[in-house]
Amino acid sequence: MPATLKDIAKKVGLSVTTVSRALNDYPDVNPETKERIRQVAREMDYHPHVIAQKLQKKRTDTIGFIIPTAGPRFSDPFFIELLTGIGNETAHQEFDLLVSTRAPGDQEMEAYRRIVHGNRVDGIVLTRTRHGDQRISCLIDSDFPFVAFGPCDLPYDFPYVDVDGREGMSLVTQHLVDLGHRRLAYITAPLELMFATYRLEGHREALARNGIPIDDSLILTGDLTERAGYEAAKQLLARRDPPTAIVACNDLMALGAMSAALERGMAIGEDISVTGFDDIPLAAHSHPPLTTVQQPIYEIGKRICHMLIKILKGEDLTERQVILEPRLVMRKSSGRSPLSLLQKEPYSESI
Amino acid sequence: MPATLKDIAKKVGLSVTTVSRALNDYPDVNPETKERIRQVAREMDYHPHVIAQKLQKKRTDTIGFIIPTAGPRFSDPFFIELLTGIGNETAHQEFDLLVSTRAPGDQEMEAYRRIVHGNRVDGIVLTRTRHGDQRISCLIDSDFPFVAFGPCDLPYDFPYVDVDGREGMSLVTQHLVDLGHRRLAYITAPLELMFATYRLEGHREALARNGIPIDDSLILTGDLTERAGYEAAKQLLARRDPPTAIVACNDLMALGAMSAALERGMAIGEDISVTGFDDIPLAAHSHPPLTTVQQPIYEIGKRICHMLIKILKGEDLTERQVILEPRLVMRKSSGRSPLSLLQKEPYSESI
DNA sequence: TTGAAAGCGCTAACAA
DNA sequence: TTGTTAGCGCTTTCAA
Numbered sequence: 174m175p176a177t178l179k180d181i182a183k184k185v186g187l188s189v190t191t192v193s194r195a196l197n198d199y200p201d202v203n204p205e206t207k208e209r210i211r212q213v214a215r216e217m218d219y220h221p222h223v224i225a226q227k228l229q230k231k232r233t234d235t236i237g238f239i240i241p242t243a244g245p246r247f248s249d250p251f252f253i254e255l256l257t258g259i260g261n262e263t264a265h266q267e268f269d270l271l272v273s274t275r276a277p278g279d280q281e282m283e284a285y286r287r288i289v290h291g292n293r294v295d296g297i298v299l300t301r302t303r304h305g306d307q308r309i310s311c312l313i314d315s316d317f318p319f320v321a322f323g324p325c326d327l328p329y330d331f332p333y334v335d336v337d338g339r340e341g342m343s344l345v346t347q348h349l350v351d352l353g354h355r356r357l358a359y360i361t362a363p364l365e366l367m368f369a370t371y372r373l374e375g376h377r378e379a380l381a382r383n384g385i386p387i388d389d390s391l392i393l394t395g396d397l398t399e400r401a402g403y404e405a406a407k408q409l410l411a412r413r414d415p416p417t418a419i420v421a422c423n424d425l426m427a428l429g430a431m432s433a434a435l436e437r438g439m440a441i442g443e444d445i446s447v448t449g450f451d452d453i454p455l456a457a458h459s460h461p462p463l464t465t466v467q468q469p470i471y472e473i474g475k476r477i478c479h480m481l482i483k484i485l486k487g488e489d490l491t492e493r494q495v496i497l498e499p500r501l502v503m504r505k506s507s508g509r510s511p512l513s514l515l516q517k518e519p520y521s522e523s524i
Numbered sequence: 525m526p527a528t529l530k531d532i533a534k535k536v537g538l539s540v541t542t543v544s545r546a547l548n549d550y551p552d553v554n555p556e557t558k559e560r561i562r563q564v565a566r567e568m569d570y571h572p573h574v575i576a577q578k579l580q581k582k583r584t585d586t587i588g589f590i591i592p593t594a595g596p597r598f599s600d601p602f603f604i605e606l607l608t609g610i611g612n613e614t615a616h617q618e619f620d621l622l623v624s625t626r627a628p629g630d631q632e633m634e635a636y637r638r639i640v641h642g643n644r645v646d647g648i649v650l651t652r653t654r655h656g657d658q659r660i661s662c663l664i665d666s667d668f669p670f671v672a673f674g675p676c677d678l679p680y681d682f683p684y685v686d687v688d689g690r691e692g693m694s695l696v697t698q699h700l701v702d703l704g705h706r707r708l709a710y711i712t713a714p715l716e717l718m719f720a721t722y723r724l725e726g727h728r729e730a731l732a733r734n735g736i737p738i739d740d741s742l743i744l745t746g747d748l749t750e751r752a753g754y755e756a757a758k759q760l761l762a763r764r765d766p767p768t769a770i771v772a773c774n775d776l777m778a779l780g781a782m783s784a785a786l787e788r789g790m791a792i793g794e795d796i797s798v799t800g801f802d803d804i805p806l807a808a809h810s811h812p813p814l815t816t817v818q819q820p821i822y823e824i825g826k827r828i829c830h831m832l833i834k835i836l837k838g839e840d841l842t843e844r845q846v847i848l849e850p851r852l853v854m855r856k857s858s859g860r861s862p863l864s865l866l867q868k869e870p871y872s873e874s875i
Numbered sequence: 876t877t878g879a880a881a882g883c884g885c886t887a888a889c890a891a
Numbered sequence: 892t893t894g895t896t897a898g899c900g901c902t903t904t905c906a907a
Contacts, residue, residue, distance in 0.1 A: 188893070224883090225883070226884080227899095228579050228884080229898085230885085233575065248601035253591075253598060253604050254598065254599040257591075260624060260626075264625070270624065272622075273615060274611030275611075290526075292526070425806075431811065455776075457751075460782065462783075541878060541879080541880095545877090545902090581901085581902075876907105881903090882903095882904105883901090886897105887898095891893085
């Protein structure tokens with residue numbers, strides 16, 4: 174049985190209160206008494222019972238994070254990096270982290286309720302915000318502290334961090350247009366996801382800005398996995414009028430798209446350009462390396478967590494909504510359009 | 525303020541005890557009383573205070589999982605899949621999951637102590653067991669329940685699940701030998717990791733079995749990231765006597781190795797064969813698809829968690845050590861050795 | 876069928 | 892400087 178304050182009190186012949194105060198370094202304890210108590214505590218290998226502390230303090234010093242895992246083989250590296258950011262900041266601030274893995278849907282809402290109502294955690298981190306996100310309205314209704322990765326179209330003001338996806342997609346798309354591409358396909362994530370909408374908007378804006386008509390048949394939807402990117406690209410490349418560039422909504426789908434193109438014997442960055450979004454470590458090590466938009470995922474995780482803990486401590490946030498600028502990372506998977514009138518090299522054939 | 529048993533008791537004019545019993549469906553409560561209490565509880569949106577329950581029950585119904593994250597950009601998809609398995613089983617059994625992210629080392633041990641001593645969790649899941657694993661001796665000394673992914677060379681008997689890595693590596697290596705390879709390089713993980721040792725042993729055994737001398741200069745070490753695989757392969761391929769096959773200790777390093785080979789303009793599966801271990805989803809979508817050894821990661825996560833909860837409930841384990849058979853997944857990244865005397869096709873040139 | 880009382884381990888207001 | 896008392900919200904004897 175682990176030692177309790179009572180055990181120590183008995184041993185040193187003092188009250189539980191004094192022992193508690195000594196161990197918590199209160200100033201109104203005789204220094205010698207304090208030292209003696211601490212000595213005994215060490216000898217008895219005492220560790221405070223955190224559950225009892227939590228009950229008394231009415232605070233759990235724990236934050237919750239529910240990972241929207243789609244299916245058993247879910248393995249988006251994005252989430253590990255985000256989790257690492259959240260986890261490290263959590264530990265740094267001496268908080269604990271409660272994690273749930275639930276696919277979006279009923280069970281997910283149940284997990285939220287379980288966490289919110291059970292006083293298990295003091296606050297929650299939310300990711301992949303959705304249009305009319307039920308989770309957000311539920312949390313706001315219960316007046317439960319949270320910070321989200323991404324905004325929402327509900328008429329609430331809540332704290333979040335985001336990367337400007339519209340701008341990001343606009344940047345890559347412009348980059349491709351500058352390389353002479355006029356026929357760009359786009360693989361989006363399900364549009365219920367806020368970020369998917371923004372990114373698609375950025376893409377469309379860039380096309381419009383350059384006077385390129387939007388062909389809806391070139392916009393396909395995938396579930397953010399490499400498999401989905403592969404399938405979508407396969408379909409696109411089998412067309413009689415295939416695109417010269419494929420813009421994917423995330424890196425995993427871009428990698429899938431690349432494999433579909435390679436399978437057809439195409440040279441990526443030449444016959445076809447492919448771009449992603451996220452800049453996961455694999456993006457730099459695909460072949461060819463993937464042109465993408467960088468999100469500082471780890472830092473975002475830390476930042477979200479930092480904001481949340483500030484809220485929990487009752488401190489004011491300097492910024493309630495943080496929007497980070499994305500950065501275009503040009504690599505070899507994007508190149509001049511094969512249909513471009515611009516010449517690649519002085520001696521290359523033009524059409 | 526959330527409603528408490530006391531609030532309900534006051535409202536219905538009964539004692540807290542009776543309310544508690546009614547809500548916990550004890551048989552010795554008047555059915556009508558019970559119904560009335562439940563009705564009121566619903567109206568007041570009552571939810572039990574789990575912290576108080578935990579304190580009283582002296583059980584947290586929570587398990588802990590410390591992810592050994594190496595660095596901020598840590599993003600091995602392997603861990604998300606494992607986490608999903610653990611998380612889903614945890615939820616299924618109505619347990620909570622506490623996660624820590626710590627790089628191996630001092631902070632990691634501190635995280636273990638924090639969790640063990642603070643009564644935060646009832647048991648722990650351990651991954652990536654190491655030689656003389658401090659974490660294991662610490663947990664055993666404290667008599668703290670845990671289940672590991674992988675065995676340990678300490679003289680303790682503890683429950684774990686593992687995939688036979690020796691057999692797995694033996695299978696891929698044999699596969700390569702059968703394809704005519706005689707010069708095989710190996711990229712290992714740091715050998716302090718138990719699985720790294722086993723896998724390397726399997727590789728060596730297969731070579732020995734086939735009378736192929738072991739060339740230690742062909743064995744390099746990497747930190748399991750794609751970057752490490754890339755660097756190692758780059759070095760191997762720059763040799764005057766490059767290998768015809770590269771066996772990597774995990775898929776991520778194999779993917780990195782592939783990119784190094786592609787960068788040199790080599791045709792993978794022809795000029796050079798590359799194999800991995802894990803079978804992460806990306807392995808099927810690399811180009812060419814990666815020959816690897818499958819580990820049912822998600823199921824292992826579920827199984828570990830299932831065993832742990834069984835232990836916590838005081839039930840007997842039918843098997844304390846579970847060793848799963850690996851499965852070789854042959855894909856296109858492995859092909860006949862270019863130096864092979866065997867003919868690839870009837871009409872191909874032999875050397 | 877119900878209630879009173881005790882206690883899980885801790886903290887904190889108040890008194891001495 | 893120390894101790895007394897109360898209480899966090901819940902469960903569980905034991906007695907009525």
